[in-house]
Amino acid sequence: MKTIVVPFDFSPYSLAALKTAQKISSKSGAKIICVTVIPSEIDYDKLSDSARQKYSELREEKEEAERILPDYIHEVAPAKADIIQEIRIGVPYELILRVADENQADLIVMGAYGKGYTPGKFIGSTIQKVLRKSTVPVLAVKEALDGNDFRKLAFASTFHPGAKVAFDKIKSLVKTFKSSTHLVFINTPTKFTSSAEVKEGMDRFQSGNEEIVFHQHTYNDSEAEKGIISFCKESGIKWLAVVTGNHDKSPSYLISTTETVLFKGDLGVLSVKV
Incomplete structure (x- = not known):
C-alpha cells in the first residue's frame, strides 16, 4: 500500500x-x-x-x-x-x-x-x-481504529469467485496488520445456502492465500445487514470488509448493504468492489 x-x-x-x-x-x-x-x-x-x-x-x-x-x-x-x-x-x-x-x-x-x-x-x-x-x-x-482493532477483520461475502478478486485489492492491508481474517457468510431465509456450498466457496476463496490466517463462519439471521452487525459484535470485531456490487445479480452483497451496515452500526466498514 x-x-x-x-x-x-x-x-x-x-x-x-x-x-x-x-x-x-x-x-x-x-x-x-x-x-x-x-x-x-x-x-x-x-x-x-x-x-x-x-x-x-x-x-x-x-x-x-x-x-x-x-x-x-x-x-x-x-x-x-x-x-x-x-x-x-x-x-x-x-x-x-x-x-x-x-x-x-x-x-x-x-x-x-x-x-x-x-x-x-x-x-x-x-x-x-x-x-x-x-x-x-x-x-x-465513525471512530478512529487503532492497531488492536486491525488485528481481527470480518470479511463478509457470498464467496462467489469474484470475491477473491476483491480481496486482492486489500490483501496488502491485511498482511500489514497480520489480521486474523474471519470469513462470514450470512444465511437468510430468502437466500438460504447449504453449509456444503458455503464451505466450498470459502475453501476456493482461501486457496492461494495460505499466508493469511482464516476462520470460516456461517451466521444465520433474518437480514444480511443485521447478521453482519450481530456477528461482529459477538466476535469483538471492530472493522469489516464487505464485497459489494451495484446490480441485483451481482455475485456479492449490494452497495446498499454496505451503507446500511455503516449507518446502523459503529463498525469501520471497508467497501471493496468486485
Missing part, C-alpha cells in the same frame, strides 16, 4: 478518518493525501486563470484553508510522517475521486457522519456517492 486519500472537513468524523489513516501509514509506510474541498458547483480546476478571477470569494476561502490547515492538522493529528495537503474547489465527491485517481490511491479513508439509525435520514450524500462510484477500496469510520 503506497497512497491513502483522506477527505478532511474539520469535523470529528474526518479527524477519526485521518487518525485511522495515520495508523495504517505508520505500519505500511503509505503516504497520506489529505483533501479538503470547498463546496461549489464550479469546477475550479478546469477554469482558466482569467476565469478564476471572477470567483474572488472562492479563491479567498481556498487561500484561507491553505493557511489554516497545515497548523491545524499538526495540532490535532501530530505524526512523524508528513501529510500532503490538497485544497480543491468544486463538488466534493467528484474531487475526492479525482484526487484518488490522480494519485493512483490504494485506499480512501473517510469519516461517516451520524451515529445510530434514524428513519428518514442517512449518512451524508458525499460518502454515499464515493462508496457508489469509487473503484478504490473505501474505509469509512
Whole structure:
C-alpha cells in the first residue's frame, strides 16, 4: 500500500478518518493525501486563470484553508510522517475521486457522519456517492481504529469467485496488520445456502492465500445487514470488509448493504468492489 486519500472537513468524523489513516501509514509506510474541498458547483480546476478571477470569494476561502490547515492538522493529528495537503474547489465527491485517481490511491479513508439509525435520514450524500462510484477500496469510520482493532477483520461475502478478486485489492492491508481474517457468510431465509456450498466457496476463496490466517463462519439471521452487525459484535470485531456490487445479480452483497451496515452500526466498514 503506497497512497491513502483522506477527505478532511474539520469535523470529528474526518479527524477519526485521518487518525485511522495515520495508523495504517505508520505500519505500511503509505503516504497520506489529505483533501479538503470547498463546496461549489464550479469546477475550479478546469477554469482558466482569467476565469478564476471572477470567483474572488472562492479563491479567498481556498487561500484561507491553505493557511489554516497545515497548523491545524499538526495540532490535532501530530505524526512523524508528513501529510500532503490538497485544497480543491468544486463538488466534493467528484474531487475526492479525482484526487484518488490522480494519485493512483490504494485506499480512501473517510469519516461517516451520524451515529445510530434514524428513519428518514442517512449518512451524508458525499460518502454515499464515493462508496457508489469509487473503484478504490473505501474505509469509512465513525471512530478512529487503532492497531488492536486491525488485528481481527470480518470479511463478509457470498464467496462467489469474484470475491477473491476483491480481496486482492486489500490483501496488502491485511498482511500489514497480520489480521486474523474471519470469513462470514450470512444465511437468510430468502437466500438460504447449504453449509456444503458455503464451505466450498470459502475453501476456493482461501486457496492461494495460505499466508493469511482464516476462520470460516456461517451466521444465520433474518437480514444480511443485521447478521453482519450481530456477528461482529459477538466476535469483538471492530472493522469489516464487505464485497459489494451495484446490480441485483451481482455475485456479492449490494452497495446498499454496505451503507446500511455503516449507518446502523459503529463498525469501520471497508467497501471493496468486485
